[in-house]
Amino acid sequence: MNWRKWNRWLHRELGYLFFGMTIIYGISGIALNHHVARHWDADIISRSDEYTLLLPSVKDSVDRSTVESILEVTGERSSFKNYYFPDEHTLMIYLKGGHIDVDLSSGRIRVTTVRHRPLFREIDYLHYNKPKKLWTWFSDLFAIALILMAVSGIIMLKGKNGLTGHGGILVLAGILIPLLFLLIHLWL
Numbered sequence: 001m002n003w004r005k006w007n008r009w010l011h012r013e014l015g016y017l018f019f020g021m022t023i024i025y026g027i028s029g030i031a032l033n034h035h036v037a038r039h040w041d042a043d044i045i046s047r048s049d050e051y052t053l054l055l056p057s058v059k060d061s062v063d064r065s066t067v068e069s070i071l072e073v074t075g076e077r078s079s080f081k082n083y084y085f086p087d088e089h090t091l092m093i094y095l096k097g098g099h100i101d102v103d104l105s106s107g108r109i110r111v112t113t114v115r116h117r118p119l120f121r122e123i124d125y126l127h128y129n130k131p132k133k134l135w136t137w138f139s140d141l142f143a144i145a146l147i148l149m150a151v152s153g154i155i156m157l158k159g160k161n162g163l164t165g166h167g168g169i170l171v172l173a174g175i176l177i178p179l180l181f182l183l184i185h186l187w188l
Contacts, residue, residue: 011148011149011153014145014148018142031043031123043116045115045116046112049111050108051073052108052109053069059089059104070093070102076100098114
């Protein structure tokens with residue numbers, strides 16, 4: 001068996017074995033890029049609703065029945081945890097999975113609920129290497145496999161489609177693009 005057959009075999013087998021990891025790291029990498037840039041938090045779904053209610057205008061006039069009426073209007077009675085007053089005209093009600101901000105002077109109520117987005121939380125958990133221990137070793141093995149797949153991929157074809165043809169131009173572009181970003185963002 002010649003080395004090209006071994007190379008194709010290695011590339012194919014590693015590709016099959018690490019298909020799931022590639023999808024996990026690809027999806028979570030996109031999500032993390034946008035989270036870091038403050039565009040979007042993939043881990044959570046946040047929802048805000050606003051209400052207006054005639055309320056006592058100062059802290060001293062608010063009692064448990066006022067809080068219960070707010071919970072009734074907002075539909076959050078079953079989620080209630082606690083409440084407190086950050087200042088004389090503001091009431092904060094804590095919920096399981098969110099909170100309610102109440103401006104006593106205007107009667108404006110803002111309900112913010114937060115829940116975990118399915119799938120993204122789990123794949124981010126793996127991407128950040130929170131399991132540690134054996135997952136670290138498996139992730140390292142995946143990183144080595146990516147290097148082997150990259151190298152075996154660029155030497156797989158020969159001729160005009162290979163490294164000496166347009167494949168070489170793409171490899172060069174793939175090296176120059178990150179270097180260009182480093183040049184612009186770090187060194188200039």
